[in-house]
Amino acid sequence: xxxxxxxxxxxxxxxxxxxxxxxxxxxxxxxxxxxxxxxxxxxxxxxxxxxxxxxxxxxxxxxxxxxxxxxxxxxxxxxxxxxxxxxxxxxxxxxxxxxxxxxxxxxxxxxxxxxxxxxxxxxxxx
Amino acid sequence: xxxxxxxxxxxxxxxxxxxxxxxxxxxxxxxxxxxxxxxxxxxxxxxxxxxxxxxxxxxxxxxxxxxxxxxxxxxxxxxxxxxxxxxxxxxxxxxxxxxxxxxxxxxxxxxxxxxxxxxxxxxxxxxxxxxxxxxxxxxxxxxxxxxxxxxxxxxxxx
Numbered sequence: 001x002x003x004x005x006x007x008x009x010x011x012x013x014x015x016x017x018x019x020x021x022x023x024x025x026x027x028x029x030x031x032x033x034x035x036x037x038x039x040x041x042x043x044x045x046x047x048x049x050x051x052x053x054x055x056x057x058x059x060x061x062x063x064x065x066x067x068x069x070x071x072x073x074x075x076x077x078x079x080x081x082x083x084x085x086x087x088x089x090x091x092x093x094x095x096x097x098x099x100x101x102x103x104x105x106x107x108x109x110x111x112x113x114x115x116x117x118x119x120x121x122x123x124x125x126x
Numbered sequence: 127x128x129x130x131x132x133x134x135x136x137x138x139x140x141x142x143x144x145x146x147x148x149x150x151x152x153x154x155x156x157x158x159x160x161x162x163x164x165x166x167x168x169x170x171x172x173x174x175x176x177x178x179x180x181x182x183x184x185x186x187x188x189x190x191x192x193x194x195x196x197x198x199x200x201x202x203x204x205x206x207x208x209x210x211x212x213x214x215x216x217x218x219x220x221x222x223x224x225x226x227x228x229x230x231x232x233x234x235x236x237x238x239x240x241x242x243x244x245x246x247x248x249x250x251x252x253x254x255x256x257x258x259x260x261x262x263x264x265x266x267x268x269x270x271x272x273x274x275x276x277x278x279x280x281x282x283x284x
Contacts, residue, residue: 028194035131091203102199104199109242122232124210124214
């Protein structure tokens with residue numbers, strides 16, 4: 001039973017991390033290149049554009065949910081399982097979600113990278 | 127990719143790693159925090175390591191958002207994972223901790239993955255037009271038939 005709790009905790013963390021990352025990436029693409037905006041109209045324009053973007057706030061909320069579910073999952077399962085499992089599954093999930101929702105061109109190069117990084121993170125934190 | 131953009135990616139890596147380790151160091155000093163004693167969480171923030179860790183994580187977040195404004199998510203994320211490598215190297219050479227062969231393998235895998243991505247274009251998605259009409263304040267919806275050659279040239283130019 002404890003296994004079920006731990007893995008559903010991990011799954012919830014992964015889902016909300018991916019949602020947060022995808023929404024944040026979309027928000028910042030809508031805001032536009034901040035270097036360009038900063039150079040042309042200064043810092044307050046950049047801050048204003050970010051704060052007037054609804055995806056930004058949705059992203060922050062999703063990341064907050066992910067953070068607190070991570071805290072709860074850590075109290076159910078071992079750190080050495082929960083942290084690396086959540087981190088590496090988030091990498092894989094993000095690669096899928098970026099392709100589907102952000103229309104990023106995830107070519108073979110990036111798939112290999114996502115798998116290598118996910119494996120490496122699992123080994124490092126394990 | 128300009129030098130400044132590489133600096134932002136380096137910021138993502140360094141701030142995340144430094145912030146996480148300071149937060150973890152500080153929270154170990156602050157002791158256990160449970161849901162029944164949430165006020166101890168407020169006390170923890172007064173610990174200088176925790177406060178510094180939070181500041182660094184804010185800096186991480188700023189550089190992460192900055193990077194996402196001109197690069198793909200699947201390009202930026204591997205860069206953040208370099209932080210794990212950085213932490214292991216600091217543990218080995220500054221703190222003289224033992225780093226097991228399995229962890230060295232993990233470091234090798236992450237480094238390999240990052241070098242795979244770094245060789246390709248930074249931006250392949252179609253959420254905005256190139257910088258020339260950036261003031262035209264309307265993000266173009268992604269085309270149904272993506273012109274990949276165009277996207278790749280945009281990525282390389284940046």
